[in-house]
Amino acid sequence: xxxxxxxxGEPSGDKLAAKVIKSLKKINPNIEYxxxxxxxxxxxxxxxxxxxxxxxxxxxxxxxxxxxKINKKINQTVKAIINFxxxxxxxxxxxxxxxxxxxxxxxxxxxxxxxxxVAPQVWVWRESRLKKIKNFIDHxxxxxKFEKKYFDKENIKNDFVGHPxxxxxxxxxxxxNKILGSKKTLFSLFCGSRISEINILLPILIxxxxxxxxxxxxITYVFHSTKNHxxxxxxxxxxSGLTNCEVITDEQIKSYVLSKSIFAVSKSGTxxxxxxxxxxxxxxxxxxSFLNFFxxxxxxxxxxxxxxxxAANKEIIPELLQSNCNAKNIYKNVNNYLDNPQIIKxxxxxxxxxxKNLKTNKPPSELASLSLNKLLENIVN
Numbered sequence: 505x506x507x508x509x510x511x512x513g514e515p516s517g518d519k520l521a522a523k524v525i526k527s528l529k530k531i532n533p534n535i536e537y538x539x540x541x542x543x544x545x546x547x548x549x550x551x552x553x554x555x556x557x558x559x560x561x562x563x564x565x566x567x568x569x570x571x572x573k574i575n576k577k578i579n580q581t582v583k584a585i586i587n588f589x590x591x592x593x594x595x596x597x598x599x600x601x602x603x604x605x606x607x608x609x610x611x612x613x614x615x616x617x618x619x620x621x622v623a624p625q626v627w628v629w630r631e632s633r634l635k636k637i638k639n640f641i642d643h644x645x646x647x648x649k650f651e652k653k654y655f656d657k658e659n660i661k662n663d664f665v666g667h668p669x670x671x672x673x674x675x676x677x678x679x680x681n682k683i684l685g686s687k688k689t690l691f692s693l694f695c696g697s698r699i700s701e702i703n704i705l706l707p708i709l710i711x712x713x714x715x716x717x718x719x720x721x722x723i724t725y726v727f728h729s730t731k732n733h734x735x736x737x738x739x740x741x742x743x744s745g746l747t748n749c750e751v752i753t754d755e756q757i758k759s760y761v762l763s764k765s766i767f768a769v770s771k772s773g774t775x776x777x778x779x780x781x782x783x784x785x786x787x788x789x790x791x792x793s794f795l796n797f798f799x800x801x802x803x804x805x806x807x808x809x810x811x812x813x814x815a816a817n818k819e820i821i822p823e824l825l826q827s828n829c830n831a832k833n834i835y836k837n838v839n840n841y842l843d844n845p846q847i848i849k850x851x852x853x854x855x856x857x858x859x860k861n862l863k864t865n866k867p868p869s870e871l872a873s874l875s876l877n878k879l880l881e882n883i884v885n
Contacts, residue, residue: 540559558577559598586612592616646665667862671868688724699733701771705789706727712831716839726752727741727749776788
């Protein structure tokens with residue numbers, strides 16, 4: 505029986521990996537798995553060697569301050585992979601962690617094929633990384649077609665498979681009265697999947713809701729969370745005195761709530777694709793320490809933080825970053841959209857045009873699983 509070790513570094517990677525593995529299990533049920541993953545991979549029956557929370561850090565300074573701890577986790581992970589002796593090490597996103605693990609694994613056992621999903625954003629910064637990475641990553645699965653030219657230039661094997669968050673999926677209907685209480689207008693909020701993101705962005709969003717409550721009295725604000733952070737988010741909301749907020753963790757319910765929302769405010773990240781895919785207007789927010797932001801500004805070569813804006817090379821979705829990321833600015837932007845339906849219509853039309861160029865003919869998770877299975881079948885033990 506062939507074996508795959510799945511390595512993720514944060515909840516978003518766990519979610520992406522689970523979509524691929526779920527599809528792969530249908531294509532080839534005779535594979536043994538071990539992983540570093542979260543609740544999504546766990547739901548598929550994959551055992552994780554430790555909790556995903558142990559390696560989820562935000563920003564350069566956090567990584568630096570936890571360098572010894574992270575290095576210890578890298579060594580622990582490498583040892584577990586070598587002992588498991590998989591045919592494929594399937595690393596997903598989190599390049600600062602997963603690629604370091606992959607490099608050490610490759611140095612110890614060159615027979616293990618290394619497949620990386622969600623390529624490092626070399627189109628944003630540090631394109632020169634590819635010259636080193638190609639020494640220990642055998643194959644890349646790419647989310648976006650425009651990435652392909654960077655990997656082809658370095659003669660790195662790759663497949664464009666698309667982004668799973670852009671898959672068309674059936675959204676089950678739910679009785680929102682039973683889940684969220686009395687029927688009200690829904691508004692979706694995403695404050696991140698990392699504790700450090702939540703600690704920074706949630707207080708800002710709470711103050712934003714207070715401003716909204718002065719004008720709108722019929723909105724329920726729904727925070728989309730992982731199970732791990734439900735208690736933290738709920739406790740911070742409860743202590744704020746707000747009574748028109750809910751926290752949901754169930755993936756199916758989250759999808760339905762998002763599809764029925766009038767608007768979404770989201771931290772910068774891949775979730776923006778999911779929001780745009782269900783045709784919900786939105787704005788993007790993000791804030792980090794001054795030092796982290798200063799370092800990133802020195803390194804990045806794109807004007808925008810959001811993938812939709814990057815792909816379009818213009819700001820279609822407003823980005824409120826750093827000092828602009830505050831309750832008053834969020835309220836001002838959201839209020840402007842809600843008061844002007846034509847602005848909402850324009851954003852949705854423009855995002856739909858961008859998404860056409862990002863989508864694939866088959867579901868991305870299916871294409872990724874087909875690539876993974878083909879690579880697996882070509883391995884001769």
